[in-house]
Amino acid sequence: MKDKICVVTGANSGIGKVTARELAKRGAQVVMLCRNEEKAERAKEDILRVCGHSRVDIVLVDLASTQQIHSAAERINENYPKVDMLVNNAGLITNNTRSTTDDGFEMTFGVNHLAPFLLTQLLLNKVLATDRGNIINVSSEAHRFASFDLTDLQYEKRKYNGLKAYCSSKLCNILFTRELSQRLPSHVVSNALHPGAVASNFGGGVSSFFGIAMQLARPFMISEEKGAETSIYLATSEEGFTATGRYFSEKKAVSPNKEASSSYNAKRLWEISEALLNIQFLTQQMATP
Ligand SMILES: NC(=O)c1ccc[n+]([C@@H]2O[C@H](COP(=O)([O-])OP(=O)(O)OC[C@H]3O[C@@H](n4cnc5c(N)ncnc54)[C@H](OP(=O)(O)O)[C@@H]3O)[C@@H](O)[C@H]2O)c1
Known part of the structure; x- marks a missing residue:
């Protein structure tokens, strides 16, 4: 992977850090997109200690701000000739109190779905500039x-529940992957994945039932190393560059649920996301060779 440039979001901890480290160890130049400078620097030092080269960079971004996503993408577009791989890994779960991003989007939908949607759009030309591009959505x-509920993606009408909002945002990741794969030209693939139940920091700050359940389940969960295996598989295997629009678990393509397999849902979510972000992204015409 020596000539590859890989962008990984949430690369300062958990699955994202292991993914960034393993890609760097295989020789790739890694751009770590992180929101906390101190944590990012510490993770970078850990990666540099084992990767055998110095091509590991940090770009700071809070994915809860479209303005920061624009600035981060601008930095990448200015400083790198291409992006071979974009791993949309960062994600969060909130408490049961509805909160919003800088732009007023419900936090979980904003960070887990709209942010990767926007980031992918902003980096797309750099991905299209590669021989074989790969967009991986965790x-x-x-x-x-x-x-x-496509009419209430941001929990404005229903009683807010952090876990429900999280589940819905993860369904959005699969629908996004599905629609994206159909609009991309054939030299760029996109797949989604489930990493497993991973004993990372995930949900650490959440005091709801989910947070407590995560703490109790920790001894039975898999390691961050094991949790990153499917991301790394999709980033490095031949199947990861030939399969597209699929959903993987334990390094195998599996069927997501019915709602995540719906072309109607995928197309509608795309249109809603474009409208919310006020962007136009891979129109059908552009994708046609
Ligand atoms: N752990 C599991 O069992 C599990 C299961 C299924 C799916 N997943 C998915 O796996 C992915 C990685 O999670 P993980 O388990 O590795 O958890 P983690 O250790 O908590 O990592 C999450 C990463 O996302 C970053 N992040 C969160 N909000 C952000 C924001 N607003 N802007 C920028 N970065 C942000 C975090 O940054 P900070 O360190 O600054 O907070 C952190 O680097 C997530 O998408 C999650 O939904 C995890």
């Missing part, structure tokens, strides 16, 4: 528990 089996 979703979750939690999508199966979503009460998915």
